Amino acid sequence: MQSKGLLADLIHSLCCLPGVGPKSAQRMAFHLLQHDRASAIRLSEMLALASKNIGYCKQCRTLTEDELCRVCQDDQRNCEQLCIVETPADAWVIDKAGGYKGRYFILHGRLSPLDGIGPDELNIDVLEARLQGGGITEVILATNSTVEGEATAHFIAELAQKYSISATRIAHGVPMGGELEYIDSGTLIHAFDGRRKLNDD
Amino acid sequence: MQSKGLLADLIHSLCCLPGVGPKSAQRMAFHLLQHDRASAIRLSEMLALASKNIGYCKQCRTLTEDELCRVCQDDQRNCEQLCIVETPADAWVIDKAGGYKGRYFILHGRLSPLDGIGPDELNIDVLEARLQGGGITEVILATNSTVEGEATAHFIAELAQKYSISATRIAHGVPMGGELEYIDSGTLIHAFDGRRKLNDD
Numbered sequence: 001m002q003s004k005g006l007l008a009d010l011i012h013s014l015c016c017l018p019g020v021g022p023k024s025a026q027r028m029a030f031h032l033l034q035h036d037r038a039s040a041i042r043l044s045e046m047l048a049l050a051s052k053n054i055g056y057c058k059q060c061r062t063l064t065e066d067e068l069c070r071v072c073q074d075d076q077r078n079c080e081q082l083c084i085v086e087t088p089a090d091a092w093v094i095d096k097a098g099g100y101k102g103r104y105f106i107l108h109g110r111l112s113p114l115d116g117i118g119p120d121e122l123n124i125d126v127l128e129a130r131l132q133g134g135g136i137t138e139v140i141l142a143t144n145s146t147v148e149g150e151a152t153a154h155f156i157a158e159l160a161q162k163y164s165i166s167a168t169r170i171a172h173g174v175p176m177g178g179e180l181e182y183i184d185s186g187t188l189i190h191a192f193d194g195r196r197k198l199n200d201d
Numbered sequence: 202m203q204s205k206g207l208l209a210d211l212i213h214s215l216c217c218l219p220g221v222g223p224k225s226a227q228r229m230a231f232h233l234l235q236h237d238r239a240s241a242i243r244l245s246e247m248l249a250l251a252s253k254n255i256g257y258c259k260q261c262r263t264l265t266e267d268e269l270c271r272v273c274q275d276d277q278r279n280c281e282q283l284c285i286v287e288t289p290a291d292a293w294v295i296d297k298a299g300g301y302k303g304r305y306f307i308l309h310g311r312l313s314p315l316d317g318i319g320p321d322e323l324n325i326d327v328l329e330a331r332l333q334g335g336g337i338t339e340v341i342l343a344t345n346s347t348v349e350g351e352a353t354a355h356f357i358a359e360l361a362q363k364y365s366i367s368a369t370r371i372a373h374g375v376p377m378g379g380e381l382e383y384i385d386s387g388t389l390i391h392a393f394d395g396r397r398k399l400n401d402d
Binding site: 005006007009010013014016017018019024026027028029030031032033034036037039040041042043044045046047048049050051053054063064065070087088089092093 | 206207208210211214215217218219220225227228229230231232233234235237238240241242243244245246247248249250251252254255264265266271288289290293294
């Protein structure tokens with residue numbers, strides 16, 4: 001294919017970003033070239049550096065440029081709690097929220113027999129070795145609340161049981177600030193099922 | 202500022218793109234690193250190449266990596282028509298639409314006395330030299346339909362008059378496929394003012 005020029009090539013390349021179509025890509029290209037070349041150059045450098053250097057943490061399997069990610073390196077973190085998530089992005093948002101001070105383990109997927117994804121495909125043995133290694137007292141299951149996510153959580157809860165490790169599931173219910181009127185019925189049913197006592201009697 | 206890691210730096214850099222906030226940037230970074238490093242590397246290269254090599258066309262002042270842009274280089278284009286636009290992006294969308302076969306001239310702004318932008322700031326003398334040079338029979342004014350865009354169009358129409366060049370303004374009215382019910386009143390008034398005869402009598 002003959003190039004239609006550098007500008008067209010740049011617009012085409014920007015379309016690789018998720019959520020960016022030809023119109024947004026066009027807007028981005030013109031903005032960068034006319035008003036912010038310094039940012040364009042910096043973004044170019046960061047993309048190259050990140051693509052080349054970011055791999056997976058040896059211990060928790062999240063994305064990092066080091067052998068061990070910052071959370072796994074941090075002695076201040078509670079190493080008795082292990083939060084299990086499906087993707088590195090899940091671990092990232094939990095960590096940005098800031099409340100959880102334990103460690104993570106990234107499954108890189110969820111059990112999905114229909115798609116041929118079983119415990120072997122998720123390398124559950126790596127997780128099992130970690131649970132077996134000792135020191136962990138609680139496994140917090142933060143897989144998504146889909147059918148596959150729930151099944152994965154239950155599978156790992158049973159695995160934890162084998163090593164006498166307590167397994168907990170994050171709460172599902174009405175989001176903070178959410179108005180009942182606009183909450184879907186599945187979430188509402190969950191919120192009622194998971195109701196907690198407020199008084200002592 | 203100490204770096205919070207390559208991933209955080211990449212997310213921060215992606216926020217320089219217009220319309221991209223921290224959440225979208227996060228989504229983009231994880232998508233590229235986990236599923237599409239080849240595109241990330243290509244985008245990095247294109248950003249570097251474009252930032253370094255794209256300048257302005259000597260003749261029409263649009264963005265191009267060559268001395269003369271493809272439109273100005275193309276002998277097949279009608280060099281008697283000159284379409285005047287405010288930005289390179291405007292010329293780009295008109296050219297992509299495909300109907301216009303003449304040449305362009307980019308103002309890089311519009312007259313705006315309140316902001317201190319007069320004919321000198323827009324380098325109108327470059328345009329005047331082009332009109333004076335001969336060969337142009339029609340100037341098509343495609344500045345935006347804002348107060349400043351209209352004023353700019355009228356100013357250039359008078360300039361064209363000086364060299365006996367016909368000046369036309371692109372039509373403003375109801376967009377193709379637009380439903381009257383949802384069109385703003387300014388556009389509707391324009392559409393009535395600009396009505397055309399359909400029959401001969």
